[in-house]
Amino acid sequence: MKQIRAHHDAEIELWHAVEYYESMRKGLGLDFESEFRNAIKIIQKAPERWPKKKYGTRYYLLKRFPFLIYYLKIDDTIWIVACSHMKRRPYYWRKRIEKD
Numbered sequence: 001m002k003q004i005r006a007h008h009d010a011e012i013e014l015w016h017a018v019e020y021y022e023s024m025r026k027g028l029g030l031d032f033e034s035e036f037r038n039a040i041k042i043i044q045k046a047p048e049r050w051p052k053k054k055y056g057t058r059y060y061l062l063k064r065f066p067f068l069i070y071y072l073k074i075d076d077t078i079w080i081v082a083c084s085h086m087k088r089r090p091y092y093w094r095k096r097i098e099k100d
Contacts, residue, residue: 002044006080007096013083035062047073055097
């Protein structure tokens with residue numbers, strides 16, 4: 001199975017979303033985190049299942065929440081670039097790829 005690595009800012013986005021949903025309803029943040037972790041497992045099993053998009057990334061759409069997990073597959077590593085709400089401006093995270 002591929003190793004998972006996440007950009008620091010992607011981790012921050014994840015935890016902000018967990019906090020936000022938890023503040024909306026007790027347990028909802030934990031539901032978000034659980035769905036995110038399940039999505040990572042699915043990506044890990046078949047990272048090339050989703051087509052390449054802009055900047056060579058791929059993304060996975062969470063089922064219950066309006067979030068996309070943008071990632072790159074580099075050798076034996078899946079690098080999580082962003083945990084992006086669908087209403088955010090597109091490709092705000094592209095500088096993460098350019099810098100790293």
